[in-house]
Amino acid sequence: MPQKLRVAASSDGVLPEDMLLQILVRLPAKMICLFRAVCRSWRFLLSDPLFVAAHKSHHSGPLIATCSRLYGRGTIDILDLSGSVVKRIATSMAAPRLVRTCRLDLICVTGSNHFATCHVINPATGDTFALPIHRAKEHAHVEHFFPVSFDFGQVGSTGEYKAIRCVSFDNSNSQSDLLLCEVITLDDGRHARWRGKQGPPAPIARRRDKSVVVNGVAHFLLEFRCPTFSGDHVEPGSMALFNLETEEWMGILKGPMPVRSFVEDSNGRSSYFSLDMELSLVCLDGFLVMAHDPEYGPWDLWFLMDIEKCLWNKSHLCIRIAKIL
Template sequence: MKMNPVSVPNDLVFGILTHLPVKSLLRFRCVCKSWRSMISDPLFVEAHQSRSASALLISFPDMRDPDRKRTLFCINEGEAHRIPGFSHWNISQSVNGLICIYGQYSPKQSHRVRVCNPSTREHVTLPPPFFSDPDLFFQCNSLGFDPSTKTYKILRGWMADSWGPKYEIFTLGSDAWRIIKDAPEALLDTRGICLNGTIYWTKARAIEIDYSRVVMQNSMIAFHVGEEKFRWVPLPPAAPVWTSDTSSMIQIGGHIVIVDYQEVAKSISDVMIMWKLEDSLNGVWSQKRIMLPECWMQGYPGLGPFCVTSIDGGEITLIPNHLFRDWYVVHCNLEEESPRREVLSGLPQNDWNVPYPSIYCSEVSEYAESLVSLKEICRH
């Protein structure tokens, strides 16, 4: 071997390494200086991220903890792996492998907002927010990414007995929160999804028709991460009134999608309706009806209520809100429209002396491993 050394082209090494999991790559940075430089290169990080398989992040509340801290699990191909070191309260939608964790209802935790990379175990604690109130009773944080400047931002909305709603924003790498003006009068209390530099929320709001009638109307709000401005997106008239038990907002193939499953959840129909946002500026939507097989009601009893997410462009995943002893999810192929049940292993047993542990939509997030370095982001 010394007489005939083997030389592997760098581009071939680059391609091979981009297929490996983050855990292995973190170890391989110690192989040599050239590998360390390659794995840390932004081009490699981006190439690796584009090839990372999608998984799910699910958190479970610990009923024995007075603060209801949750344990975070990553689920991939039916196997659940606990992610240590991230006892948290709520998680934002994952953006490029990063998530935001925060306390939602507890005033004493209202200042603790962190951004984490579960793959590398990196995390940063953000400075105390601009707005603070001892009477805070609800807050929601959304993580956004501006692809034009490669900038990550956290948008925080909160309410208190004496205030609200208020909005502020923090840019990773800066040192202070900033107030957002011209913000919505309603609190964006649902999970935001960041897509192509814009964060979207769907919300039902009360509209006063006259002095005696108030109706609920759909609304979608978009926040441009780069311009830091809100705008309203028109929704189709037939779209469902938003509730977390009968509808979900997800992203599929680079589009925002609203899934209406209120009749499926009530076991009175086997049809789910999907509304795909084709044109965000003009509010153009397309509709797709998914006819679930007749065996759906018989094969998956007690599925509803549930939440819906997407792991890739070809499947949506249905996750029951209430699980007993058998942990499982149901995958539905959008082309074949055929569901398959996947049993999950490695999740905690129901030993909390409660009828069942609960999963809520805000605790489920699509996720892909990433080498994005918080240390590098905060250094600039």
């Protein structure tokens, strides 16, 4: 704490000056605002730029990771909330894409080649770990192997970081192909290997914004334009759930009722294809959120409040903004 920053004389005899300052800089900003009403001298102290700077150093805000391309090479920028670059990490990927996560100590990026290349990066140290490309030994007999979806998250009970990928038997766009599933535990270090698991219960969507990990469960939007592997109908907005801790599928979760009851317009203005393109999944404040971004109109944000009752709460954004998800 700078020597020129001094506490009001009214604190004498209560706590040593240095100790009091060390306590104040560690208090939440909301409490500091309340303390400014104690007296005039405290208001001057807590408004002093030196104190504000010291308090900020003890309460750094969340950092944001972004991917970009600089001089023909992929880079990952770690930004603070003011937009300043805190750290820049170079990668071997020409066009890295960030796997969306919420408040994790590690970040994961994939290449543009359909999730075949994935790197996990420690933003604090810059250390990079490339996930193995080779398939799990349980799937060594599969002749064609093509990753179609990928996600990354943390197991809350153990703190382990795991990645999951769903793979197809071939490189076709046929949604009738059976899918396989593989999981890897990153805490196994350089010896980490993919482990073969049972495939999802229905065909999953094959785009990057169609899955997210929330509270240790990976949620994958299903392809509702085609039936399940067993021939059952899939309602729009349905998701397949995978538990990262038990490494088992948890069944299918239905989406919000307005999305599930979507009806294709006879004149073609609204189609299942457009709805499929407009839906995405994201984690906000620990909640699973389904975002509906129609071509015209505000975003609809559906927060999952109760998974047992399939209860969703709707919010929306009235201002059109650029897509960053």
